[in-house]
Amino acid sequence: MTTQHLDISPTIEPNSDQVNADDLIGGPQTVTITDVTKGSSEQPVNIHLAEHPHRAYRPSKSMRRVLVAAWGTDAAAYIGRRLTLYRDPDITFGREKVGGIRISAMSGIDKPLTVPLTVSRGKRARVTIQPLPDAPKPPSVDQVAACTDMDTLREWWRISPDDIRQIITARREELLDPDPEPEITFDGPAFDQTQES
Numbered sequence: 105m106t107t108q109h110l111d112i113s114p115t116i117e118p119n120s121d122q123v124n125a126d127d128l129i130g131g132p133q134t135v136t137i138t139d140v141t142k143g144s145s146e147q148p149v150n151i152h153l154a155e156h157p158h159r160a161y162r163p164s165k166s167m168r169r170v171l172v173a174a175w176g177t178d179a180a181a182y183i184g185r186r187l188t189l190y191r192d193p194d195i196t197f198g199r200e201k202v203g204g205i206r207i208s209a210m211s212g213i214d215k216p217l218t219v220p221l222t223v224s225r226g227k228r229a230r231v232t233i234q235p236l237p238d239a240p241k242p243p244s245v246d247q248v249a250a251c252t253d254m255d256t257l258r259e260w261w262r263i264s265p266d267d268i269r270q271i272i273t274a275r276r277e278e279l280l281d282p283d284p285e286p287e288i289t290f291d292g293p294a295f296d297q298t299q300e301s
Contacts, residue, residue, distance in 0.1 A: 123153070123161045125203040128191035132208060135161070136186050136239060140179035151182070161189065166221045167207055170233060173219045174210050186211040186236055209236040242268050248275050 127133075139152040143162060150160035163171065175181055188209035195204030210217070210233050217233045242264040243251070248271050251257055257279075261272045 121159055122147075123156050123159050123189070123205065125191045125195070125205050127156075128189060128205065132188050132190040134186055134188045134209070134236065137182050137184065140182050149179075161187075161205070163207075164204060166231075167205070169221060170207050170210075170217075170219050170231065174213050174217055174233060186239060188234075188236055206231075207233060209234040211236040211238050239263065243272075245271055248272055251275065252279060254279065 133155065135156070136154040137151055138154050138157075141150045141152065141160075142148065143150045143160075147162040149163060149168060151163065152160055171182070175185065187207050189205050190208050191203055192206045193203045194201060195206075196202065213233070213235045215235060217235075218230050219233065220228055220230050222228050240259075240263050243260045245268075248257070248260065248268070251260075254276065257272050257276055261269050264272060
């Protein structure tokens with residue numbers, strides 16, 4: 105009996121309205137910001153993400169300082185930008201290591217950004233954020249029509265909105281079946297002659 109490849113990561117996602125450190129146990133995630141809204145007094149910022157449409161990333165104070173250092177204080181400028189988030193198992197709550205979310209890379213910066221942060225009471229450390237390229241842009245209709253590479257079409261499909269995805273899917277079908285059967289019609293002289301013979 106062979107074991108099929110099965111990604112079990114969705115089965116360990118916590119039931120929550122926010123992105124948690126445990127969501128990143130499988131590795132870092134690069135996410136795209138769709139909106140920023142006001143949160144509670146304890147967690148004042150909700151960063152909404154394309155990859156987690158029903159759950160917000162609520163950055164800690166130190167990560168909010170990173171955001172401001174990189175992108176400024178106007179949260180409207182954050183929309184459309186990207187972050188790479190990772191789980192830091194050494195983040196503590198009180199004396200207990202509970203793990204937390206940190207930022208390792210950001211779009212909208214052209215070189216590494218070093219920010220001094222307080223990591224514990226009376227202790228500071230310098231954190232360096234790497235530049236993250238902007239997300240690739242979806243292809244044009246002409247680009248899709250000219251493409252003959254399935255891997256390229258697959259990547260374009262992944263990053264494209266639904267209307268472009270439909271065009272990519274149609275192009276894929278064309279490439280898989282380049283000579284479709286001619287359409288058969290049941291009218292006209294040819295059909296009538298066949299019936300008479």
